[in-house]
Amino acid sequence: MDHDLVEEIMEVKEYSAKGNFYQPHEFEDLIVQYKKVEKVNSSSSYADTVFYNPLKHRKETARYLKTEFELVxxxxxxxxxxxxxxxQEQIRNICLIILIPVLLLFALVLLVNRILLKKIWVPFEQLLENITAFNINHERPYEPVEMPVAEFRQLNEVLVALSGKVKSDYNEIKLFTENASHEMMTPLAVINSKLDNMLQSNVLGKEDGETLVELYKATSRLTKLNQSLLLLVKIDNNLLQDEEQINLKSLIKEKQVYFQELISERNITVESTLADVSISASRSLLEILINNLFSNVIRHNYDGGKIEITLDADKIVFANTGHNKALDPEKIFDRFYKDNASEGTGLGLAILKQICNRQRYQLDYSYYQDLHTFTITFNHQ
Structure with a gap:
């Protein structure tokens, strides 16, 4: 615009050389004003302004050039x-002409990109869901997914092969464990029977009798270990699924009567607060759960100690006194983890944890006010 203004000044000078005052045409949107001055000042100035356009009868923004020179x-x-x-109208129109196609093109690219990404990634998301849903204990094999991308197809093929190999290896290990556990039961039963007969005979000396007692304890511990491992295998393979409605209050009282002789023998005080709670679960698993909780709080207690049992709609809590201070909550539920003074197999709490995992319960351990506390929170969903 400044360049155009300079050209208009040149036209004014050309007209003045002919003795005329230049006046622009109406369609040029130009206004030229002349004002006499005492003397010519050679400086020029540009600026923005707002003026009233007499042709369009409105105010408009404008650019002006002010200068001085001699005319006629x-x-x-x-x-x-x-x-x-x-x-400004021209610039706006040009911008719209450029911007609208660019925006339309951008929207089209986004749409195409979204469609392509959905086509590519939806199978991948399905692949992730199948990986998450895959369970080594279930008979249903890993489900392959049709993949449009070559790299994803290769990943899918690798996962299919890997899942097949994992299930095959797992089934072999499971079969071996089950067979080994069952095969061990027969010779262990024979050994226990023979040891019982020998202990009941009167032909053994004192030293031989003590040796047999130690052997009997060792074989009994081995039998318990074998039974615990076999039970873990059954829980791992989800073989105990006899789900029914069970009254926990009645079950706990029944088990307390079962363990009452051991409790009385060690002069342990039992304080129980039991609400009338029923849940839907496997009776076999819950009986094992309550048995292990009672066995744990009795075995790891001291003579004259205390057991606290609390049952409400959300949880069951077993707490007991004991010789040891707080145990490691990170390791306490690991298989074969036990303190040096324990004579157990180290599988009781591992079985508890495995049962809670199967039933989707939350099992927590804490130590507060000299009480070892095990809390099982039910999942009512």
Missing amino acids: GQPYQVLVIASKFER
Whole structure:
């Protein structure tokens, strides 16, 4: 616009050389004003302004050039005003002409990109769901997914092969464990029977009798270990699924009567607060759970100690006194983890944890006010 204003000033000078005052055409959106001055000042100035356009009868933004020179032998100040309105309209139209196709193209690219990504990634998300849902204990094999991308197809093939190999290896280990456990039961039963007969005979000396007692304890511990391992295998393979409605209050009282002789023998005080709670679960698993809880709080207690049992709609809590201080909550539920003074197999709490996992219960251990506390929180969903 400044360049155009300079050109208009040149036209004014050309007209003045002919003795005329230049006046622009109406369609040019230009206004040229002349004002006499005492003397010519050679400086020029540009600026923005707002002026009233008499042709369009409105105010418009404009750019002006103010300068001074001689016209027809007289000093004049010449003011050339050029409207910005038309140029702004042109710029706006040009921007719209460019911007609208660009936005449409951008929207089209986004749409195509979304469709392509959905086509590519939906099978991948299905692949992740199948990986998450895959369970080594279930008979249903890993489900392959049709993949549109070559790299994803290769990943899918690798996962299918890997899942097959894992299930095959797992089944072999499971079969070996089950067979080994069952095979061990017969010779262990024979050994226990023979040891019982020998202990009941009167032909053994004192030293031989003590040796047999130690052997009997060792074989009994081995039998318990074998039974615990076999039970873990059954729980791992989800073989105990006899789900029914069970009244926990009645079950706990029944088991307390079962363990009452051991409790009385060690002079242990039992304090129980039991609400009338029924849940849907496997009776076999819950009986093992309560048996192990009672066995644990009795075995790891001291003579004259205390057991606290609390049952409400959300949880069951077993707490007991004991010789040891707080146990490691990170390791206490690991298989074969036990303190040096324990004579157990180290599988009782591991069985508890495995049962809770199967039933989707939360098992927690804490030590507070000299009480070892095991809390089982039910999942009512």
